[in-house]
Structures are given as C-alpha cells and as structure tokens.
Amino acid sequence: MSTRAWPIRRTSRPTRARADRRELAGFAAVGLLAYAADLALFTWLRGPAGLDPLTAKGISFVAGCSVAYAGNALGTYRHARVKGLRAYAVFCAVNLAGAVVQLLCLTLSHYGLGLTSQRADTVSGAGVGMALATVLRFWGTRTLVFRTEGRVGSWTG
Template identity: 80%
Template sequence: MSWISLRARLRSLGPELLGFAAAGICAYAVDLGLFIWLRGPVGLDPLTAKSLSFVAGCSVAYAGNALGTYRRKAAGVSRLRQYAVFFAVNVAGALVQLLCIAVSHYGLGLTSQRADTVSGAGVGMALATVLRFWGTRTLVFRVSGRTAGTSSDRTAGREATEATWTG
C-alpha cells in the first residue's frame, strides 16, 4: 500500500473517527461524572460505583454510535444483540487498560501513582481506544457483504445501509 493510498484511506475515515470520538467523549464524561457522584454524595463503594458508571458510559457510547456515527449501517441484527457485542468490545478495552497497569505496576515495578496513571489512562486508554474503534466498526456496525442489497435487507424501500433512528 502506497503512502498516497494510505493517506486517502485515513482521510476517508475522518468523519467516522470524529463521530466515534464525539460519542466516546460524551460517554467518558457520563462515566466520570456518574462515578464521582456515586462515590461522593451517594456513598457507594468504588467497585459498585465504577461498575454502574461503566454500564452508563457504554450505553451513552452505544447510543451515540448507533444513532449518530453508524446510523446508516445496518448489521441485520437486533439492537439488543448489537448492544451486547458493543458491551463486550468495551469490556475487552477495559481489560486492555487493566493489563497495561498490571504490566507496568507489577511486571516493571513502576509503582508510583503517576506511573499507574500513565500506563492506565495514557498507554492503556490509547490501545483500548484502537481496539474499541476496530471492534465497533467491524463487529458491531458492519454490513454483511453476502446479504447487502438483497430483498431481505430492504426496509420500506431503503437499502440496508440506511438505518432509522428507531432501528
């Protein structure tokens, strides 16, 4: 692949990357805000608070991607199945972040709070975001090549790539 074709491919991904990032930023804000609220005024323990905020953040990210970034992509499966796969991709991303912290903290002996932050929120978040982007576009919101354009993929005269807001 030449540099020119690589640049063209990356340029064509621009709107998709921007939409994915916008949904992710909103999801991150919900996750962080809810976590702080559940830990503070509500008084939940950290694992319960983080679990609830993670589910809320995943839900916001899914809604943003399903109704925004990938609204024109129909995978031929139910929204519930899409959400389940989306949630699994996000859990995999969270595991990547935890793995980065574990390697840094326990494997390399970098035990400071700064090292944990860099490995988890820096390196881990970057790797997890790449995984989430790949998983979201290839596993959750894809159009099957073997069935695209067949009569079973048409809904009220629209091609399968034109999903509605309500699914």
C-alpha cells in the same frame, strides 16, 4: 478492501480518506460524551457516594456504555446494517473487554502500586485505562458491530 463506515462505491483515495475522518470524528464525539458520563458518575460515586473504586467504575461503565451505543447507532454508524439484539450483545462484549482493560489499570494502580487517592484512581481508571480501552473499542465497534459489506475483518453474524 476498504474499512469505510458506510458503503461508498469505487471512490478515490481522498474521498475514502474523508469518509474515514468523518467516521473517526463521529466515534470520537460519541466517545467524549460517553467518557463525560463515565467520568462524572465515577467521580461522584467514588467521592460523595463513598463507593469503593471497582464498584464505582463498574456502575459508571454501564452508564458510559449506554451513551456510546446510542450515539454510535443513531449517529456515527447510522448507515450501517445492524442486526438488532445481536449487534447490541456484541457491542456490550467489545465494551466489556474495554472495561476489563480499565479495571486492570485501576486495580494495578490502587492495589498493586498503593496509589489510593481519589485523584490516582481517576487518573488510572478514567485516564490511562480509558485511553487504552478506546483503541480496543474503536476497532471492535467498527469491525464487529457496525459493519459494512465488504469491510475487511467484519463480523458476519
């Protein structure tokens, strides 16, 4: 069984590899846009707006998640069969799991290690946390939300 982003019938390995690269590139492009929205809003909320780091990260997460869903649904996975509100709910759950990873990184750095500067908060929450969460989000998005028939590990709900 293959893990393609869209249905491709009996193709050669090079063709499947190209499809997988296109999926990864599309996911990465959407992710960069979502990351930019998240980072810009987090930085503004943490700095000029003066919010605490966890509240700022929570708000910026919602903005980044919305950008990611729209980009993936309309772009990267536009050929996948999506089940409306159910797919959006699963997408939110996958991204919430990613947000927990980010918040844990931020919490550990800020409160556990005492690294309380805006720069340290940005590196831990929007840098290290985002990188770890991205791996989880890619897996969840492609296997649980925007699935294709026959994909190994796909969600059938």
